[in-house]
Amino acid sequence: MGRRAKNKQGAPEPFADSESKKLSAKKLGKRKAEPEDEERPGKKVREDKKAVAKEGVKKKVSFSSDKKPEGRKGKKSEVIEESDGEGSSVGWEDVEEEGHLTAEAKALFADSDGEDAGDLDEFDMEGEDDDDPLRGPVEELDLGSDDEEDEAAVGKLRSRRSKQQERPGKIIPTGSDDSDQDSGDESDGAITMANMEARSRALDARAAREAELDMEEMQQAAEGEGEEDDLDVDMEGDEEVGGEEFVLPTAEEREEEKKVGGPDVHLVQRRMRQCVRVLGNFKRLGKGRARTEYVDQLVSDIASYYGYNEFLTEKLFNLFPVPEAIEFFEANEVPRPVTIRTNTLRTRRRDLAQALINRGVNLEPIGKWTNVGLQVFESTVPIGATPEYLAGHYMLQAASSFLPVIALSPQPNERVLDMASAPGGKTTHMAALMQNTGVVFANDANKARTKSLTANIHRLGCKNVVVCSYDGREFPKVIGGFDRVLLDAPCSGTGVISKDASVKINKSERDFMLLSHLQKQLILCAIDSVNPSSKTGGYLVYSTCSVTVDENEAVVDYALKKRPNVKLVESGLEFGRPGFTNYRGKTFHPSVSMTRRFYPHVHNMDGFFVAKFKVEKPVKTKKAAKEEAKEAGDEAVEQEDVGFESDEDKKYIEESKRKAMKAKGLRVPPRNRAPPASKPVAATA
Numbered sequence: 001m002g003r004r005a006k007n008k009q010g011a012p013e014p015f016a017d018s019e020s021k022k023l024s025a026k027k028l029g030k031r032k033a034e035p036e037d038e039e040r041p042g043k044k045v046r047e048d049k050k051a052v053a054k055e056g057v058k059k060k061v062s063f064s065s066d067k068k069p070e071g072r073k074g075k076k077s078e079v080i081e082e083s084d085g086e087g088s089s090v091g092w093e094d095v096e097e098e099g100h101l102t103a104e105a106k107a108l109f110a111d112s113d114g115e116d117a118g119d120l121d122e123f124d125m126e127g128e129d130d131d132d133p134l135r136g137p138v139e140e141l142d143l144g145s146d147d148e149e150d151e152a153a154v155g156k157l158r159s160r161r162s163k164q165q166e167r168p169g170k171i172i173p174t175g176s177d178d179s180d181q182d183s184g185d186e187s188d189g190a191i192t193m194a195n196m197e198a199r200s201r202a203l204d205a206r207a208a209r210e211a212e213l214d215m216e217e218m219q220q221a222a223e224g225e226g227e228e229d230d231l232d233v234d235m236e237g238d239e240e241v242g243g244e245e246f247v248l249p250t251a252e253e254r255e256e257e258k259k260v261g262g263p264d265v266h267l268v269q270r271r272m273r274q275c276v277r278v279l280g281n282f283k284r285l286g287k288g289r290a291r292t293e294y295v296d297q298l299v300s301d302i303a304s305y306y307g308y309n310e311f312l313t314e315k316l317f318n319l320f321p322v323p324e325a326i327e328f329f330e331a332n333e334v335p336r337p338v339t340i341r342t343n344t345l346r347t348r349r350r351d352l353a354q355a356l357i358n359r360g361v362n363l364e365p366i367g368k369w370t371n372v373g374l375q376v377f378e379s380t381v382p383i384g385a386t387p388e389y390l391a392g393h394y395m396l397q398a399a400s401s402f403l404p405v406i407a408l409s410p411q412p413n414e415r416v417l418d419m420a421s422a423p424g425g426k427t428t429h430m431a432a433l434m435q436n437t438g439v440v441f442a443n444d445a446n447k448a449r450t451k452s453l454t455a456n457i458h459r460l461g462c463k464n465v466v467v468c469s470y471d472g473r474e475f476p477k478v479i480g481g482f483d484r485v486l487l488d489a490p491c492s493g494t495g496v497i498s499k500d501a502s503v504k505i506n507k508s509e510r511d512f513m514l515l516s517h518l519q520k521q522l523i524l525c526a527i528d529s530v531n532p533s534s535k536t537g538g539y540l541v542y543s544t545c546s547v548t549v550d551e552n553e554a555v556v557d558y559a560l561k562k563r564p565n566v567k568l569v570e571s572g573l574e575f576g577r578p579g580f581t582n583y584r585g586k587t588f589h590p591s592v593s594m595t596r597r598f599y600p601h602v603h604n605m606d607g608f609f610v611a612k613f614k615v616e617k618p619v620k621t622k623k624a625a626k627e628e629a630k631e632a633g634d635e636a637v638e639q640e641d642v643g644f645e646s647d648e649d650k651k652y653i654e655e656s657k658r659k660a661m662k663a664k665g666l667r668v669p670p671r672n673r674a675p676p677a678s679k680p681v682a683a684t685a
């Protein structure tokens with residue numbers, strides 16, 4: 001076996017734009033019909049590109065037969081059988097993102113005694129280390145829990161995880177997986193300090209080429225739009241379900257089906273495929289039924305197939321064109337790549353890479369968008385318990401979590417607030433970028449979670465961090481005037497479903513409403529905590545690990561409306577899809593397109609959202625100024641009237657000055673010979 005396992009994970013999206021991976025129904029069909037795609041290594045560049053950008057998706061979208069996602073009863077998957085048995089696509093939840101999940105739990109379901117979140121921390125991590133060298137202990141979070149429910153949840157997560165581990169995982173290989181001629185990319189050779197940079201360059205070059213090819217393909221797809229594509233040919237067999245022509249069940253039939261526990265998993269798969277197909281060419285294939293009937297059937301089948309509640313299924317489904325929605329749901333069944341962030345306060349990436357390579361870790365730089373990230377493909381040692389880990393040379397951190405900090409770009413000697421910071425993945429990243437100068441206020445409302453935050457700060461050697469525990473909505477009263485603020489908000493976690501499948505069923509409409517409300521309150525406080533006169537900054541970054549519009553664009557748009565002194569600016573992130581400016585009847589400010597969305601199926605990283613604001617000095621509108629004046633009332637009027645130039649009040653002013661002078665023991669001038677009122681009294685004395 002070469003340096004990389006066959007099943008190694010793909011790199012998080014380097015820099016090919018997300019759009020490039022949009023899947024057409026045509027591709028969906030091809031997927032099904034191209035088993036030879038398995039033979040990726042022998043293919044030419046273009047084929048390699050397809051493999052890189054789409055092959056993992058192809059399998060998913062064709063509902064690889066017998067695949068058994070969470071929530072379905074089905075037999076062992078063909079996909080599993082395709083695996084070479086090495087199970088290398090092991091999942092791993094980094095310390096930081098565990099934080100997200102417990103945060104959400106706290107924000108939604110617990111007040112703030114901190115205990116629950118502590119337990120949740122533990123529940124998320126417990127039992128994951130023993131059999132997975134990529135994980136290893138994360139001692140900061142091991143807070144212990146005897147809670148029965150947690151145990152049950154752990155069991156559930158374990159079974160989910162083990163299912164995922166049996167799969168080959170979502171293979172979106174990095175460039176060097178392909179056998180082409182990139183100089184310095186010795187795919188099967190050992191990675192060394194000497195060749196690492198060359199490899200990194202080769203990866204970047206390949207990604208750029210892939211982006212070009214993707215663009216080309218998209219153009220071709222667009223040109224071919226409306227034409228008959230090979231989908232029909234590929235899916236010919238699907239015209240029939242159970243030997244009969246596909247007929248969409250009626251609402252009554254669906255109810256009946258539900259009563260008897262739902263249809264067979266194979267039938268659901270095929271029906272989903274059929275619905276995707278019909279919706280892709282509705283005019284021709286709609287057969288007199290309403291489009292919404294197909295959509296309803298598809299949503300219902302997705303919910304049962306992947307184990308979501310229907311409310312969330314629909315909410316997520318609506319974010320994408322139909323075939324792409326399936327890609328998204330499929331991607332949530334597969335763990336994201338294991339990534340670590342070099343702690344530049346302690347080491348350099350190349351030194352860290354070499355040290356880990358020497359321990360038998362198979363890794364590579366993530367991509368050119370980060371100079372501190374490494375992707376771990378395989379490891380013979382627990383990656384969360386190496387001497388380098390314990391010495392704080394790196395943080396186990398999802399690639400998506402780098403993004404808000406890159407966008408915020410804190411500078412040395414600044415004052416920065418991390419408003420919701422536990423367990424500190426981003427705080428410690430910021431401290432490193434600031435080279436341990438200035439100060440980072442790391443706040444988190446959940447006191448229990450500040451334990452892991454503090455532990456990480458110490459382990460990584462951050463000396464410029466102050467930990468505090470306030471409700472973020474108390475800022476800036478607690479302290480304000482920051483050069484930069486990060487609000488990595490508590491959220492629903494719909495971007496990290498591959499890490500926490502419980503999100504599939506435990507979020508209701510009310511939860512989203514409450515979260516959005518909290519996020520709106522927090523973002524205003526975050527804005528007000530920024531010093532608009534900062535010489536070096538004056539920025540706020542708002543981020544979530546959720547993909548819903550309520551928690552992202554709607555919050556950003558609300559902030560723009562409520563605080564006319566802020567504007568969105570480019571995040572500086574080189575990839576990611578633009579935020580929605582129109583969504584299901586809602587229109588957001590056009591600048592919202594400057595925000596960035598990241599998706600598991602597109603970027604091979606957790607679903608994430610990043611918005612960067614510049615905070616200016618508040619400008620008083622006429623109306624606000626008038627209201628303020630009115631509120632100030634008589635006092636303001638009085639102050640104006642006691643102006644030294646007021647003839648009417650001269651005698652009173654004079655009298656009061658005389659009194660003041662007398663009180664100070666000064667010589668009081670005779671009446672009517674007072675000094676000119678505009679001169680300070682003391683000066684004449």
Ligand SMILES: C[S@@+](CC[C@H](N)C(=O)[O-])C[C@H]1O[C@@H](n2cnc3c(N)ncnc32)[C@H](O)[C@@H]1O
Nearest residue numbers: 103420421422423424425426445446472488490
């Ligand atoms: C997404 S997590 C933060 C992850 C963290 N930024 C990191 O990178 O490690 C959200 C955090 O918000 C905290 N939180 C929830 N409600 C809060 C509030 N009202 N004020 C401040 N923090 C809050 C949670 O305890 C949780 O730790």
